[in-house]
Amino acid sequence: MDTVKLTINGIEVEAPAGSTIIQAANLAGIKIPSLCYLKDLNEIGACRICMVEVKGAKGLVASCVYPVNEGMEVWTNTQKVRDARKMTLELLLSNHRMECLTCRRSGTCELQDLAHDFGIDKVRFQTEKMEPQIEDSALHLVRDNSKCVLCRRCVAACAAQGVGVIGCNERGFQTEIGSPFGRGLVETACISCGQCIVNCPTGALTERDDTxxxxxxxxxxxxxxxxxxxxxxxxxxxxxxxxxxxxxxxxxxxxxxxxxxxxxxxxxxxxxxxxxxxxxxxxxxxxxxxxxxxxxxxxxxxxxxxxxxxxxxxxxxxxxxxxxxxxxxxxxxxxxxxxxxxxxxxxxxxxxxxxxxxxxxxxxxxxxxxxxxxxxxxxxxxxxxxxxxxxxxxxxxxxxxxxxxxxxxxxxxxxxxxxxxxxxxxxxxxxxxxxxxxxxxxxxxxxxxxxxxxxxxxxxxxxxxxxxxxxxxxxxxxxxxxxxxxxxxxxxxxxxxxxxxxxxxxxxxxxxxxxxxxxxxxxxxxxxxxxxxxxxxxxxxxxxxxxxxxxxxxxxxxxxxxxxxxxxxxxxxxxxxxxxx
Amino acid sequence: MPNTKTVVPYSGTPEQEAQLKAVIAEYKDVPGGTMPVMQQAQEIFGYLPEEVQIMIAEGMGIPLEEVYGISTFYSLYNLNPKGQYKITVCLGTACYVKGYQAILDKIVARLGCPVGSISKDGKYSVDATRCVGACGLAPVMMVNDDVYGRMTPDQVDDVLAKYK
The missing domain is CATH 3.40.50.1780 (Rossmann fold)
Incomplete structure (x- = not known):
């Protein structure tokens, strides 16, 4: 296998050619935080949490999609990187319904973990107060878009099943995950597999609680x-x-x-x-x-x-x-x-x-x-x-x-x-x-x-x-x-x-x-x-x-x-x- | 929402459907072919109702949601047909400042159909549009090709009365 040599945070890493920075970093035991990235499933560089500095690159780059090159110099933990990630998180939280204590995903939520890791102790930006947006037409699933971060992991999981009944509709602030023509999931050809749920990082998708x-x-x-x-x-x-x-x-x-x-x-x-x-x-x-x-x-x-x-x-x-x-x-x-x-x-x-x-x-x-x-x-x-x-x-x-x-x-x-x-x-x-x-x-x-x-x-x-x-x-x-x-x-x-x-x-x-x-x-x-x-x-x-x-x-x-x-x-x-x- | 589902029943003809099939055949294997197909479908049918979007999805071998997602992302695509009287209110900067919202609200209230949709009888459609280039007359509304400037909410009824 062809490999390339690069340094990450000063550590020399040999990674397979064609791999991305986040994968190479993992080989070196360096964790780069991410949110939307799912290997082989959702590699779209959308959430901008995994940004890193690359010497010679114009700005910060998304490490989940940026391929490694010979001699590349990567820094994953500079002040600039930390500030950018924190700002991105704050913006993600600005229209998130933050009711962690009463959320089913509290404790298993990837967004909650990131907010904690980055020491977000207050939300500086607040748009209008979020109300629950419940879609629970199907027997197996409840969707609440007020907790959605639009990472599109569920969309990718659904498409990978050959089903594709959910996607991003509308644009800008109106963008939301939903089904064609505003239909409830029960009116689509959803197969109830729940792969969207297990791939959701937040409390936006959960199974119907029958306990x-x-x-x-x-x-x-x-x-x-x-x-x-x-x-x-x-x-x-x-x-x-x-x-x-x-x-x-x-x-x-x-x-x-x-x-x-x-x-x-x-x-x-x-x-x-x-x-x-x-x-x-x-x-x-x-x-x-x-x-x-x-x-x-x-x-x-x-x-x-x-x-x-x-x-x-x-x-x-x-x-x-x-x-x-x-x-x-x-x-x-x-x-x-x-x-x-x-x-x-x-x-x-x-x-x-x-x-x-x-x-x-x-x-x-x-x-x-x-x-x-x-x-x-x-x-x-x-x-x-x-x-x-x-x-x-x-x-x-x-x-x-x-x-x-x-x-x-x-x-x-x-x-x-x-x-x-x-x-x-x-x-x-x-x-x-x-x-x-x-x-x-x-x-x-x-x-x-x-x-x-x-x-x-x-x-x-x-x-x-x-x-x-x-x-x-x-x-x-x-x-x-x-x-x-x-x-x-x-x-x-x-x-x-x-x-x-x-x-x-x-x-x-x-x-x-x-x-x-x-x-x-x-x-x-x-x-x-x-x-x-x-x-x-x-x-x-x-x-x-x-x-x-x-x-x-x-x-x-x-x-x-x-x-x-x-x-x-x-x-x-x-x-x-x-x-x- | 500009793309609420249409209230007018689908009335596509077999000729229109055959035309769409030909377009799909032309673009089926072209990378990025979905958007031009949707554009031409809109030219054929005038808008993109669920029935047409299903034909596109099946023809192109992609999920319906993909077509629908595109159709709600770009303002080019309409989920609703246009009415016999196509009412548009300008939301360019000048009209915005001069209070286009009150005009639009009045029209929506009178006709009972939200912005981006069509009245049940198919007579009126209501849209907010980008600058029509008549800023000196702000706020401006149009019915088909007729321009009405320096509008006040009180004048809305008089304008609508001309189009029965």
Whole structure:
């Protein structure tokens, strides 16, 4: 690789040619503060916080977009630089609704951190008093433009998903983030992925707060309240309590939820094992009976919403399986309710998800395993669970490690890895290959489908069938792959699609990772590793070996992919308009 | 806001839509082609309603929001058609100083349509415009090509009465 030599603050740095000053500075251990900059996503030099002095340059330059040159001399911490950054911050704050104490992002806000770091103790410039500007038409999100700094990180994240339903409208002081023709998000083809939320530096974008409903349910003595967590939650929740990225906090998380007073503390991973049974059966049936191929996974509601609005011609390809969340809720209100002798009307089923689209998914039609009862009553994000634990006065890091309630708390390693891109594919391949080739001949790990690349392909020779698979994450990448399939350029039998780039570990409901870390640390791999490590450390690594799965099919559901299973564990899709005139 | 959504139903013809398709085909692969397409679309339809912006977005393979963002950034683009009587009030420096705001407020109140939009019957559109070069007559309003100078709010009704 070509490199160039430069000095930053007098320190000699060798950086790859073509890199920017902020990247080179990071190599030298020098932090340059920034706000709008997101590596590979939003490199527009708009906020002017990352300004630095370059010898010979006319004025200060934006280090996030300014490329390094041989012999360049950079100063990142002169009085001139500090003054310029402070002035920029003061101007940003001049029309910001500064109500930090009552803001949900207090403590995780990047603007608040910058204001603190730069010692802004009063705001010299004040325009008219800002009033809240709330847009909350969608089920998953609340936007308040009075806290927006127009960094355009959300716009870039939305465009990178191939969605692009938000952007900058009007100009000058009137500029604001919004959707075409002033429409609410619910009237656009938004897919609810929440990538805008996790990339927002301030309190302008947050998920709809559903924690109040959970507290209310917990306080209601007539209700049997159960909670369950998705695979990725355990790999992210620790970050809410200052633990290192990639810490698996399953045990403490279970202990916390139990102490909060839930009547059942369960694992959505267990439902993920059911997903593999049903989806694997569906794949084998489609292969055997010449059904529609490629089969495409259905675990990610953001992806489902993307397909319904942008690629409706592929709906017959999508597995009719509900997501693990849906399967969990369906089984709770049928199998579990019967076993425990509880009327489903007296149950409140709460799911904790790394995902904001799940808030939308629970309200979808055909998500009622027990007719008349929504499978999941309340869906909260990893962040919301973190907030609830803090509010409960629990010292999270000091909690003991406890296990999920066994009635619905045993899961295979295959289910654990659902949270990482390629995990569902690998889990399905473990079971499908065991069925086709026999347990002894079936491999346990499928490394070809692991990792963060946006598209991964592999071919597996199984008795009687060559299975061509693809794994894709990020809906824009999924769209490009489907374009290739439609054009006949690519042929597959089975495709895993995850809506968020890298899979659920990077979901829109996961803890905020500040840009200064996100830009330089591979946080997605660290979170994924927590899941792969959990899988590797288990005896039980195939979904069909899960004793709960075996018991529920034997006692209650009957055949794999049978009529009762279809009734409780499957759903339907409907093409949706991209524009709502 | 100058770009509030139009109240007049879309009435584009198949001929106009075919014309737009031809323009899109010409610019589809040209870098930066969206703005000239929007400009020509406005010439074809007179303005850029949601229906036309969707055609542009789909044709150019870009999100609707990108088209809409451009259309609200540049004052060149109109989201509303112009009325049979196109009323403009000058907000150049002289008219500004001489109290154009009171004139404009009166017109908006009389016609019930905000600045930058059109009345429900499609008869009147109201715009604030840059200097029309009649500073000696400030404040100035125009109806189509007729100029009315040294306006006072009281005279607004008399002027409007001429255009029924």
């Amino acid at each position: 109040g409903k959970v507290w209310e349910a917990l306080a209601d003595e007539t209700k049997h309240v159960v909670i369950a967590t998705a695979p990725s939650v355990r790999a992210g929740l620790g970050e809410c309590f200052g633990m290192p990225i990639g810490t698996n906090v399953e045990g403490k998380m279970v202990a916390a939820m139990r102490r909060m007073g839930f009547d059942g503390v369960f694992d959505v991973d267990t439902a993920a094992d059911f997903t593999i049974i049903e989806e694997g059966t569906e794949l084998l049936e489609r292969i055997k009976n010449g059904g529609v191929l490629p089969l495409i996974t259905s675990c990610s509601p953001g992806w489902i919403r993307y397909a319904e609005q942008y690629y409706p011609d592929f709906l017959p390809n999508i597995s009719s399986c509900k997501s693990p969340q849906g399967m969990f809720g369906g089984l709770m209100k049928t199998y579990y309710a019967e076993k425990m002798g509880i009327d489903p009307k007296d149950m409140v089923v709460v799911s904790v998800m790394p995902c904001t689209a799940k808030k939308y998914e629970i309200k979808r039609p055909d998500m009622q395993g027990a007719p008349g009862y929504q499978d999941i009553d309340i869906s909260i994000t990893t962040r919301e669970l973190g907030e609830m634990i803090k509010r409960s006065g629990l010292n999270f890091t000091a909690l003991p490690d406890e296990a999920f309630d066994p009635i619905f708390g045993i899961a295979s390693g295959a289910a654990d890895i659902f949270g990482a891109s390629g995990g569902v594919m690998e889990a399905a391949l473990r079971t499908v290959s065991a069925i086709l080739a026999g347990e002894e001949n079936a491999p346990l790990e499928f490394h070809e489908v692991r990792g963060l690349e946006s598209v991964k392909e592999a071919t597996y020779e199984l008795p009687g069938k060559t299975v061509r698979v693809a794994v894709v994450s990020g809906t824009k990448n999924a769209g490009a792959l489907l374009d290739a399939v439609r054009a006949g350029e690519k042929e597959y039998d089975f495709i895993e699609v995850m809506c968020c780039p890298g899979g659920c570990i990077n979901g829109g409901g996961q803890p905020y990772v500040p840009a200064e870390i996100k830009n330089f640390v591979d946080y997605r791999s660290l979170r994924a590793k927590a899941l792969y490590d959990e899988d590797a450390g288990k005896e039980l690594r195939k979904s069909h070996h899960n004793p709960i799965v075996q018991e529920v099919y034997a006692e209650y559901l009957g055949e794999w992919g049978g009529e009762k299973a279809h009734h409780i564990l499957h759903t339907t899709y409907q093409a949706q308009p991209k524009y709502r005139l």
